[in-house]
Amino acid sequence: MNSGVSRSGPLPEGAIDVAVVGGGVVGAAVARELAGRESGGRALSVALVEARADVGDGTSKANTAILHTGFDATPGTLESRLVRRGYELLGEYAGRAGIPVERTGAVLVAWTGEELAALPGLADKAVKNGYRECEVVGADEVYRMVPALGPGALGGLTVPGESIICPWTTTLAFATEALARGARVLLNTRVESVQRGGGEEGDEETVLLTSRGPLRARWVVNAAGLGSDAVDGLFGHERFTVTPRRGELLVFDKMARPLANRIVLPVPSSRGKGVLISPTIYGNVMLGPTAEDLRDRTDTSTSEEGFAFLVDKGLALMPALLKEEVTASYAGLRAATEHGDYQVHLDAAQRYLVLGGIRSTGLTSSMALAEHAAGLLAEAGLVTSVRDDLSEPPRMPNIGEAFPRPYMCGDLIAKDPAYGTVVCFCERVTAGEIRDALASPLPPADIDGLRRRTRAMMGRCQGFFCGAEIAERLARVEES
Amino acid sequence: MMKLTTDVAVVGGGPSGLTAAAGLAAAGLRVLVLDREREAGGIPRHSDHTGYGLRDLRTVMTGPAYARLLANRAVEAGARVRTSAMVTGWAGEHALDVTTPEGRLRVDARAVVLATGARERPRTARMVPGDRPPGVLTTGQLQNVVHLHHGRVGTRAVIVGAELVSWSAVLTLREAGCRTVLMTSEHARAESYGAFSVPGRAVLRVPVATSTRVVRIDGRDAVESVEIEDLRTGERRTVPCDTVVFTGDWVPDHELARAAGLSMDPGSRSPVVDNTLATSRPGVFAVGNLVHPVDTADVAALDGRHVVRHVLAYLSGTPGTTGPGTTDSGTTGSGTTGSGGGGAAIPLRAEAPFTWVSPGLVRPGAGAPPRHRILLWSAEHRPIARVVVTQDGREIARRTLPWPVSPGRVFRVPSSLLSGADPRGGPITISLG
Numbered sequence: 001m002n003s004g005v006s007r008s009g010p011l012p013e014g015a016i017d018v019a020v021v022g023g024g025v026v027g028a029a030v031a032r033e034l035a036g037r038e039s040g041g042r043a044l045s046v047a048l049v050e051a052r053a054d055v056g057d058g059t060s061k062a063n064t065a066i067l068h069t070g071f072d073a074t075p076g077t078l079e080s081r082l083v084r085r086g087y088e089l090l091g092e093y094a095g096r097a098g099i100p101v102e103r104t105g106a107v108l109v110a111w112t113g114e115e116l117a118a119l120p121g122l123a124d125k126a127v128k129n130g131y132r133e134c135e136v137v138g139a140d141e142v143y144r145m146v147p148a149l150g151p152g153a154l155g156g157l158t159v160p161g162e163s164i165i166c167p168w169t170t171t172l173a174f175a176t177e178a179l180a181r182g183a184r185v186l187l188n189t190r191v192e193s194v195q196r197g198g199g200e201e202g203d204e205e206t207v208l209l210t211s212r213g214p215l216r217a218r219w220v221v222n223a224a225g226l227g228s229d230a231v232d233g234l235f236g237h238e239r240f241t242v243t244p245r246r247g248e249l250l251v252f253d254k255m256a257r258p259l260a261n262r263i264v265l266p267v268p269s270s271r272g273k274g275v276l277i278s279p280t281i282y283g284n285v286m287l288g289p290t291a292e293d294l295r296d297r298t299d300t301s302t303s304e305e306g307f308a309f310l311v312d313k314g315l316a317l318m319p320a321l322l323k324e325e326v327t328a329s330y331a332g333l334r335a336a337t338e339h340g341d342y343q344v345h346l347d348a349a350q351r352y353l354v355l356g357g358i359r360s361t362g363l364t365s366s367m368a369l370a371e372h373a374a375g376l377l378a379e380a381g382l383v384t385s386v387r388d389d390l391s392e393p394p395r396m397p398n399i400g401e402a403f404p405r406p407y408m409c410g411d412l413i414a415k416d417p418a419y420g421t422v423v424c425f426c427e428r429v430t431a432g433e434i435r436d437a438l439a440s441p442l443p444p445a446d447i448d449g450l451r452r453r454t455r456a457m458m459g460r461c462q463g464f465f466c467g468a469e470i471a472e473r474l475a476r477v478e479e480s
Numbered sequence: 481m482m483k484l485t486t487d488v489a490v491v492g493g494g495p496s497g498l499t500a501a502a503g504l505a506a507a508g509l510r511v512l513v514l515d516r517e518r519e520a521g522g523i524p525r526h527s528d529h530t531g532y533g534l535r536d537l538r539t540v541m542t543g544p545a546y547a548r549l550l551a552n553r554a555v556e557a558g559a560r561v562r563t564s565a566m567v568t569g570w571a572g573e574h575a576l577d578v579t580t581p582e583g584r585l586r587v588d589a590r591a592v593v594l595a596t597g598a599r600e601r602p603r604t605a606r607m608v609p610g611d612r613p614p615g616v617l618t619t620g621q622l623q624n625v626v627h628l629h630h631g632r633v634g635t636r637a638v639i640v641g642a643e644l645v646s647w648s649a650v651l652t653l654r655e656a657g658c659r660t661v662l663m664t665s666e667h668a669r670a671e672s673y674g675a676f677s678v679p680g681r682a683v684l685r686v687p688v689a690t691s692t693r694v695v696r697i698d699g700r701d702a703v704e705s706v707e708i709e710d711l712r713t714g715e716r717r718t719v720p721c722d723t724v725v726f727t728g729d730w731v732p733d734h735e736l737a738r739a740a741g742l743s744m745d746p747g748s749r750s751p752v753v754d755n756t757l758a759t760s761r762p763g764v765f766a767v768g769n770l771v772h773p774v775d776t777a778d779v780a781a782l783d784g785r786h787v788v789r790h791v792l793a794y795l796s797g798t799p800g801t802t803g804p805g806t807t808d809s810g811t812t813g814s815g816t817t818g819s820g821g822g823g824a825a826i827p828l829r830a831e832a833p834f835t836w837v838s839p840g841l842v843r844p845g846a847g848a849p850p851r852h853r854i855l856l857w858s859a860e861h862r863p864i865a866r867v868v869v870t871q872d873g874r875e876i877a878r879r880t881l882p883w884p885v886s887p888g889r890v891f892r893v894p895s896s897l898l899s900g901a902d903p904r905g906g907p908i909t910i911s912l913g
Contacts, residue, residue, distance in 0.1 A: 255738055302609040304695060325605045325731065330612070407568065410481055410584040417581035422566040425516050447614065462602035463617070465517075468624035468631060
C-alpha cells in the first residue's frame, strides 16, 4: 500500500492546499489533475477524502460504463461541452494507462413511427453537440448490425463513436496516479461538518471535521456525488437537491456476448425512457437501466419491479438474450438534481468549488471536469501550472476482454507461474493478478474491491468454485 | 506454447472424467486428464459425508476418500492427470488450449471427452432482488469454505431448495455451528421425497416451507433477513437470518461445449448426446453431470465407464458402433451426431412435466445407454409414474414404475421401454399417462 493511502489513524496535521471531497470518478480525476500542478514553484498538496473504504465504491461503480460522444446532450450546456472534451481526454488517457476501452459504436433503434420520426432531429442535435458521424439508417441496416434484435425495428441512428470502458479501472487509475504524484487518499473519512476561518489572513483555511478527525485545507473541491448537496449545505449554500435516481441493471452470461457487438440505445420518446443493451468490457451483455427516484441515498438494492420491467423490455428488444443466464444484477444511484445541467459553482470567498449533479455522463466527462476545475480555481486565485516532473501514468492491470489477459500470455507465465494459475475459473483470474491487486498502491478493502480490481468472483458461478479460496487469500493479506 | 499430443484428452477430473480416463488408459491409450482445480476429484472432494461409490464401486465411503480413490485409479491405470490446468478454448476439432502454471499448452488429441460437470445456479441467475451483502452462498461455496478452507459462516441460515444437496448443506452448516432456521421449496412438497426429508426433518429438526419462494434479501453489510412468499396465498413474511444458501437448480458447465458449437439441449442446457455419449462433433464425447445436471456421483462415474468402448471404437474406426458423421432425422434441429454407423439417430423427447431427457438421441444398433437407463428431470411431483412411450403416433410402451416422479432429482426409466421403437421411425416421446 502506498504510504499516502490510509483507512484509519490520524489525518495529516498541517494544512494542505486542496481537499477533494468524494473519491468517485470525478473526485479522483480532480485529485489527479491538481496533484500534477504546482503553484509558486511548489507542487500542490492534495488529499482525496472519501467516506467509504475504497475509491469508486458509490455511484461510480454501478453505471452503464459507456464512453459517450455526447451526441445526445442538451446543446449549449456545460455537460455537452465537458462530455465532448472528456471523451477525447479519457479516450487518449485510457490508451496510456491501460484502461480497457472498446470502440464498439452504438445504434439507436426506433420501434414506433414517433421514434422513427425523431431520428433526423437527433442527428441534427448531435451536430449541434459537435458530433458529425451520426447517420440515419433503415431497418435492414439495423438488423445487419444487430441480427439478434427482436422483430419490429423500423430504423435507426448510428453513433459510431460510442464506446465501452471499464469504470472501475478508470477511477483506480486516477487515484493511483494521484498517489504517484504525491496526493493522499484518505478513506473511511466522512466529512461531517465544516469550520471556516483558520489560517493566516489572506491564507484562510477550512477545517473539515471528519469521522477521522479534523483536516485543514486552503481550498476545498466538493465532488461528493450523492452527498454533494449536503456538503454544499455545509458551506451555507442551498443551490440544488440531489434526488438519487436508481438504475437497475442485469448482466448476462458471456455466452450472450455474440448477440450484442455494439450498444443498442433507445430513442427518447413520449413512451418514456427505454432501456439499452450494451456489451460490457468484461465480455458480458448488460440490459438496463431502470429509472426510479428514491429518497434513501444509500438504497442500492434491486427490486422485483425493476427486474420485471427489464425482463419485459429485454424480451421485446432481444428475445435470445433472455435465454442466457443472468450473472449479475445491480443498482446504481445517479446524482440527479432539479437542474438540467451539471451544478458547478465557484465560491471564491470561501475558496470552495462544487462539482455537483454529475449524472451518468460523469465517467466520460471526468477528466474535462478536472481540467475545468483547475481553471475555475485559478480564477479564484489558485493559479497553477502543470508540473514538469510528471511521469507517465501508471500502467493498470488489464481486466478487459479486448486485450490479452495474463492467463493467455505464455511469456508472462514463463516468468511468473502465478499468472498461469487460474483461481477464478469463470472470469479466468489468476493468482498473480489477485496477488498484484492485494499488493497494489491502492489495495482493496474487501471482496467487492478485489472484484473491481481483478473481476474475481464476478462470473457465472458467483463463487461456487473459487469463493472460499479468494476469501482466504484476502484474509491472509489482512492478517499480515 | 508447449505442444502435447495424446490419444484422448479428458476435460474435467471429477468422477466421470477420472473413471473414463482409467478405463481408456487401461485399454492402452495415452490419456491426458485436464483439471482446473489444484486437486483432481471434482465435487466429492468437498462433500465430507458418506454415501459415495455405491453403484460404481459397490461400497460406500466419504466424498474426499472417493475423490482420492478415483484419481489414484486413473493414475495407476496409466492416465496422466494434470491439475491447475484450465482449458480455455478450442484450437481445432480435437485440440485444446490450456493454461497451467508451467505455461500455455496446446493439446492435440484424437478424441476428447468433456466431463466438466455442473454447478448450482447462484442467486444472481435466479434473479432474487434486494440488498447484496456477503453471506449469500451456494452449497458448493459453502462446502468449499467449511471443508477445504475451514472458514466460518453465520449462525442462522435459510436454505433455498429442498433437494438432496440441500440436506447436504444442512449437515455442512451444522458442522460449522450454523443452525438452519428454514428450508424453502417452490414445490408443493419437498423435492428430496422420502430419502431425506422425513428423517431429515425429524433428526435435524429443520422446518421446510413448501410452495414458498424467496422474494428478497435484506441487509446492507450483512444478511439480516429474507422475505418469503407463500405461492398458494401470496402472503409474505420476513425470516431473520444471517446466511442464505441457494442449493440445487443445476446448470451444466457447458461453456466449452457451446464454444465448440455442439448441438445443445434447450431443457438441460447440456450438449446433446446419443446412447454412446457421442456429441454432434465426431470424436467429442460428453459424460457425467455435464449431460444430466445432476445425478449422483456414482452414476456420473458409470457414464465414464460406459464411454470407454465407444471412444475405443471411434478411434479404431469400427463401423456399427461409432464412427464419424451421420445425420439424424433432421426433425429436431439438433443437428448431426458424430457416431452411429448403425444408422440415423432418433431424437428422444420428453413432454411436460419433464424438462429434459438424456440421452437426447437414440442410435439404433449402438447398444444401450449407460446403466440401461434413460434419465429425465421433472418440474413437478407425481406420486405414481405411469410412463408412456410413443413414436409416430403409436404407443410403443407403457409401464408404471415403482418410484415416484420428483422434482430436484433424476427420474430414471429403463431403456428397454424403447426396444419397440422403429429404427427407421421418427422421434420418440416419453410422457406421463
